[in-house]
Amino acid sequence: MITETDGNPSLMVLDEALASARNMVLYRGVLEDHVCGAWLRFVQACADRLEPQVTGELFSKLFFLLSQAAERPGDAWQNHLLDLILYDDNAFTRAAAAGPDRVTASVREAALGDLCRLQNMFRLDASQAAVWSQTENLGVPGGRPSWRDLAPGRPDAADRDPTDAIRILLQQAPDWRRCLDKLDAYHRRAGAGLFGRFRAVRWLGRAGRLEGIAEPDPVTMEDLFGYQSQRAEVLANTERFLAGWPANNLLLYGDRGTGKSSTVKALLNRYQEGALRLVEVAKSDLKDFPRIMRELRNRPQRFILFVDDLSFEEGETEYKELKAVLEGGLESRSSNVVIYATSNRRHLVREHFADRQPEYGEDGEVRIGDTVQEKLSLADRFGITVLFIAPDKPLFLEIVRGLAGRRGITVPVDELERRALLWEVWQNGRSGRSARQFIDYLCAEEASPAGQGGSND
Numbered sequence: 001m002i003t004e005t006d007g008n009p010s011l012m013v014l015d016e017a018l019a020s021a022r023n024m025v026l027y028r029g030v031l032e033d034h035v036c037g038a039w040l041r042f043v044q045a046c047a048d049r050l051e052p053q054v055t056g057e058l059f060s061k062l063f064f065l066l067s068q069a070a071e072r073p074g075d076a077w078q079n080h081l082l083d084l085i086l087y088d089d090n091a092f093t094r095a096a097a098a099g100p101d102r103v104t105a106s107v108r109e110a111a112l113g114d115l116c117r118l119q120n121m122f123r124l125d126a127s128q129a130a131v132w133s134q135t136e137n138l139g140v141p142g143g144r145p146s147w148r149d150l151a152p153g154r155p156d157a158a159d160r161d162p163t164d165a166i167r168i169l170l171q172q173a174p175d176w177r178r179c180l181d182k183l184d185a186y187h188r189r190a191g192a193g194l195f196g197r198f199r200a201v202r203w204l205g206r207a208g209r210l211e212g213i214a215e216p217d218p219v220t221m222e223d224l225f226g227y228q229s230q231r232a233e234v235l236a237n238t239e240r241f242l243a244g245w246p247a248n249n250l251l252l253y254g255d256r257g258t259g260k261s262s263t264v265k266a267l268l269n270r271y272q273e274g275a276l277r278l279v280e281v282a283k284s285d286l287k288d289f290p291r292i293m294r295e296l297r298n299r300p301q302r303f304i305l306f307v308d309d310l311s312f313e314e315g316e317t318e319y320k321e322l323k324a325v326l327e328g329g330l331e332s333r334s335s336n337v338v339i340y341a342t343s344n345r346r347h348l349v350r351e352h353f354a355d356r357q358p359e360y361g362e363d364g365e366v367r368i369g370d371t372v373q374e375k376l377s378l379a380d381r382f383g384i385t386v387l388f389i390a391p392d393k394p395l396f397l398e399i400v401r402g403l404a405g406r407r408g409i410t411v412p413v414d415e416l417e418r419r420a421l422l423w424e425v426w427q428n429g430r431s432g433r434s435a436r437q438f439i440d441y442l443c444a445e446e447a448s449p450a451g452q453g454g455s456n457d
Contacts, residue, residue, distance in 0.1 A: 014047040017124055020117035025110045026090040027118060033084055035069055038062040039077060043124065059129065063147055070151035072161075075125050077147060082167050085118060086186070089193025096187035097196070097300050103184060115176040115183075122170075162190065191275075195301050199268055200278045203292055205285035210295065216278070217265045224259050224266060225402030226395050226432060230386050231263055234340075237384060238267055241338055242274060242302050248383025249326055249339040251310075257433030258388035260342040261308050275301045283310055286322050297334040307341040326381035341382070396420070396430045403439040411442060 021031060021040055030036055042058040066076040092111040095102040103111075126148045161167075166186045173179050190196045198212030221231065234250060241247035252260040268278045281292065286307070296303050307322075326339065391399065400420040401413065409416065420438055428434040 013124070014043055017043055017120045018047060020120040024117055025114050026092050026107070027085065027088050027114045029088050029090060030081070030084040030118070035062070035065045035080055036084065038065050039121075042129075062129075063145060066147045067150045070147075072151055073149045075148050076150045077129070078122055078125060078171070079167075081118070081122050082163075082170060085170075086163055086166065087193060087197040093187045093192035093196070094298075096184040097190075097192040098298075099188065099300065108180070111183075112177045112180055115180060119176040191299075191301055195277055195299060199272060199276070200280070202280040203282070203285055203288060205282065205288055208288070208291070210279070210292075213280070216268055217262075218269065219262050219266050220269045221263075221266045223403075223406060224262055224432075225399045225406075226391060227259060227263075227388055230388055233384065233386055234263055234267070235270070237338075238271070238276075238304075241304075242271060242276060244335075247338055249341075249381070251341050251343065251382035251385045252388060253343045253385065254388030255390040255431065256344055257428070257431030258390065259432045260388050264304070264306055264308075264340050264342065267304065277301045277303050279303050279305050281305050281307050283307060289322065293334055293337060296337055299336065301336065303337045305337060305339045307339065310341040310343045339382075390429075390431055393421075393430070396424065396435060399432050399435040400438065403435060404442070407439055407443055409439065409442050410446065416442075 018040070024031060031040070038058070038061055042055065042062045045055045045058050062077075066080060069080055070076045072079050091107050092103060092114075095104070095107060126146045129147070163186075166182060169179055169182055170176060187196065194201060194210055194212055198214070200213040200216035201210045202213060203209075204211050221235075224231065230252075234252070237247050237250060252263065254260060265278070268276065279292070279296070281289070289305075292305065322339075326333075397417050397420060400416065403409075404411070404416055411419070419442075420435070423438040423441070424430045424434055428437065
């Protein structure tokens with residue numbers, strides 16, 4: 001509890017918070033955060049009783065960073081520190097996420113000490129900061145600015161954050177050490193580090209690291225119409241994978257706009273309450289697959305590595321890296337990782353007549369059959385291939401009707417189908433994508449008074 005002398009926080013409390021930060025054991029990743037760094041510099045200046053001009057400037061910098069990071073109402077520093085704690089990746093959070101009884105006695109003891117230290121940092125709130133910084137010297141109209149409620153509340157109660165319960169527990173607990181078992185249970189359910197915070201991530205090849213995707217595509221299986229047998233095959237393989245049974249790598253190939261990529265993205269929303277995570281990998285980063293695999297190998301979650309629009313031109317050799325990962329590399333693929341790829345090309349690697357008829361080639365390769373087989377073998381290494389072909393007229397209209405019903409379109413069915421067929425002639429052809437684009441057009445038309453009664457005839 002903060003003690004005060006003549007309205008000012010005790011120097012002992014400031015020193016205790018700084019000592020806690022310096023002596024952090026497992027949660028040292030918290031200290032690497034740029035907002036936490038600004039907080040430490042500000043607290044150090046206050047503890048050293050530096051000139052008001054200095055503390056005021058450091059307060060202003062910290063206030064700005066907190067205003068940029070704030071996402072929920074309440075004390076912005078305390079909320080930010082809770083974010084750092086709940087999403088930290090350390091020996092305790094990883095062991096807790098791996099399953100029950102995985103936290104060793106030594107790690108547990110270290111975590112208990114860090115919780116005490118973190119609570120010392122948490123207790124220094126906005127009301128105390130305004131006193132330390134002597135903000136009356138900043139010339140701010142109305143007195144001292146506060147970093148409380150820098151972010152508005154969430155208007156929809158349905159948008160409750162799954163971390164709300166553990167946040168409330170820590171905010172109200174007099175001693176965080178008594179919350180260790182609750183934190184253990186939280187990480188076992190939610191995961192640790194980046195994968196505790198994000199359900200979808202992408203691999204940044206140049207940076208050599210994973211990055212969270214805050215707002216992944218919200219598409220669901222219920223938003224997709226047609227191709228039910230294809231999606232059932234994808235779902236069945238994914239459910240086997242999530243259950244811990246043997247599962248295959250998938251290649252979804254076929255005509256453009258048929259919903260291949262959307263099918264993979266919808267898996268994330270179908271199984272969002274479970275352990276599934278989607279990792280987006282660009283074709284240009286296939287060489288990093290072994291590195292990505294090592295990053296994911298010992299995680300408790302189940303990962304789909306998603307490679308979209310996979311195909312290779314003549315001279316591109318990245319497909320050899322993918323072949324080794326799919327099957328045949330010395331390092332085994334982890335059982336918690338599968339690869340789902342989409343492509344408009346069945347054999348993935350472009351072929352030429354010269355590949356099969358040496359007399360047409362420039363180099364006159366003798367073992368031309370070996371070259372052909374090497375190129376064809378990549379697609380064969382996916383355990384399951386799911387075909388999405390362009391819809392015929394009945395399927396196209398089925399998709400249009402399904403999307404119209406889902407979006408609440410009020411156009412009569414006969415008129416809807418007539419205009420849909422005109423749309424596919426004049427726009428992008430017959431596909432699931434063109435059906436969605438047509439429905440988007442109708443939605444905009446119905447929403448706009450100027451567009452009422454319009455037509456794309």
